[in-house]
Every structure is written in C-alpha cells, then in structure tokens.
Amino acid sequence: SQQGEEDPQALSIQEGENATMNCSYKTSINNLQWYRQNSGRGLVHLILIRSNEREKHSGRLRVTLDTSKKSSSLLITASRAADTASYFCATAFTGGGNKLTFGTGTQLKVEL
Amino acid sequence: GAGVSQSPRYKVAKRGQDVALRCDPISGHVSLFWYQQALGQGPEFLTYFQNEAQLDKSGLPSDRFFAERPEGSVSTLKIQRTQQEDSAVYLCASGGSRFKDTQYFGPGTRLTVL
Numbered sequence: 001s002q003q004g005e006e007d008p009q010a011l012s013i014q015e016g017e018n019a020t021m022n023c024s025y026k027t028s029i030n031n032l033q034w035y036r037q038n039s040g041r042g043l044v045h046l047i048l049i050r051s052n053e054r055e056k057h058s059g060r061l062r063v064t065l066d067t068s069k070k071s072s073s074l075l076i077t078a079s080r081a082a083d084t085a086s087y088f089c090a091t092a093f094t095g096g097g098n099k100l101t102f103g104t105g106t107q108l109k110v111e112l
Numbered sequence: 113g114a115g116v117s118q119s120p121r122y123k124v125a126k127r128g129q130d131v132a133l134r135c136d137p138i139s140g141h142v143s144l145f146w147y148q149q150a151l152g153q154g155p156e157f158l159t160y161f162q163n164e165a166q167l168d169k170s171g172l173p174s175d176r177f178f179a180e181r182p183e184g185s186v187s188t189l190k191i192q193r194t195q196q197e198d199s200a201v202y203l204c205a206s207g208g209s210r211f212k213d214t215q216y217f218g219p220g221t222r223l224t225v226l
Contacts, residue, residue, distance in 0.1 A: 030213075031213055033213075033214070033215075035217075041219060042116075042203065042217040042218055042219040042220055043155070043203065043205075043217040044217070045214050045215065045216065045217075048213060048214060088154050088155075090154075090155075092213065097160065097167070097168060098143060098145075098160070098207065098213060098215075099145060099157045099160055099168060099171075100145075100147075100155075100157065100215060101157065102147075102154030102155050102156070103154050104153060104154055105153075105154050
C-alpha cells in the first residue's frame with residue numbers, strides 16, 4: 001500500500017515559474033526522499049532530508065519537512081521544460097530498515 | 113561509472129509462463145531492492161538484500177515470486193505461473209555504504225502478461 005499522497009496529482013506551469021509539490025505520510029520516519037521519473041527512464045534521486053532536519057537545498061530544489069504534520073514540500077524554482085516529469089516522495093519509516101514507501105506522485109508539466 | 117542495469121527492458125509472457133528478471137547493481141553496493149510499479153502508481157517494495165542475505169521479503173505478493181542474489185552482486189527476480197495482475201514495471205535499486213540511505217534505480221523491466 002502507498003504510504004502517502006502527493007498533492008496536487010497534476011500541475012501545469014509556464015517555464016520560469018516555480019512549482020510546489022506537497023507530500024503527506026502516515027507513520028514516523030527516519031528520512032524522506034524525493035525522486036523524479038521521466039517517461040521511459042528510471043527513478044532519479046533528487047534530495048534526501050532526515051527526520052531531524054527542517055529544510056534542505058540543492059540547486060533549484062528546496063525541500064521542507066514538518067514531522068509534526070507528517071508532511072513535506074518540494075519547491076522547484078525557475079522551472080524549465082526539462083523538469084517535466086513525475087515527482088515522487090518516498091519515506092524510510094522508523095523500524096522499516098532502508099526500504100522506501102512511495103507516494104502516488106505528482107505529474108509536472110512545464111510549458112514553453 | 114555504470115549505473116544499475118536491468119534486463120530485459122521489456123518482457124511479454126503468456127499467462128502461466130515463468131519469467132526471470134535480472135538486475136546488475138552498481139559495483140560494490142551491498143544493498144539491493146526490488147520494487148513493483150503499476151501503471152500510474154508509485155513503486156511498491158517487494159524485497160531487500162544486504163549482500164547475499166535476503167533480509168526482508170515482506171512485499172512479495174505471493175509465493176509465485178522469488179528473488180535471489182547468490183553471490184551478493186547480480187540479483188534475479190523470478191515470477192512463476194505469471195498472471196495478468198503481475199503486469200507492471202519491476203524496478204531494481206542498489207545502495208552503497210557511503211550514502212547508504214540513497215537508492216539508485218535501474219531503468220526497470222516492463223512485464224506484460226497476456
């Protein structure tokens with residue numbers, strides 16, 4: 001079963017705009033990770049945030065984590081057409097080892 | 113260096129046939145995971161190896177699914193007597209010791225059972 005849900009399910013923006021995706025999960029976690037999946041390609045790891053961290057940056061990506069609300073957000077700034085993909089959050093829940101539980105994904109489309 | 117590779121990339125099987133899916137992890141990675149991704153869904157965990165030891169197989173949907181990693185490197189996921197509901201993309205991921213929580217995924221094998 002899926003651990004959590006991403007919101008929105010689909011997002012369409014213009015190139016240059018920012019894109020924000022949210023993820024909610026259900027159980028206590030060790031870390032939360034965001035992945036990108038392009039059509040025909042595998043999952044690409046974007047960023048990992050640990051349960052004791054609140055915010056993390058990597059290039060144009062900014063991730064926040066609120067463990068009290070069991071939620072995370074991924075912000076992509078200055079989006080590009082190449083950012084068009086499905087984005088998944090995945091959690092390593094406490095006591096679950098390193099296996100990941102994925103959400104349902106957000107389909108992002110960046111238009112020129 | 114080379115990433116995770118999987119073969120075949122596409123597999124069509126008739127219902128009832130057995131299939132074997134191969135995963136070559138990144139060299140030196142001790143952790144290896146298998147996930148199943150149905151169309152329009154996120155991946156779901158199947159099983160986990162640390163070296164040759166299968167430490168977690170809680171996600172395998174039935175006893176028709178079997179995975180092995182006999183020498184701690186290449187892994188094979190075998191599905192016996194395939195059924196239509198087995199149609200999905202099967203993803204393999206490996207993880208190293210340095211960034212042990214990060215999983216590196218292969219391109220997947222798309223299995224279609226007719």
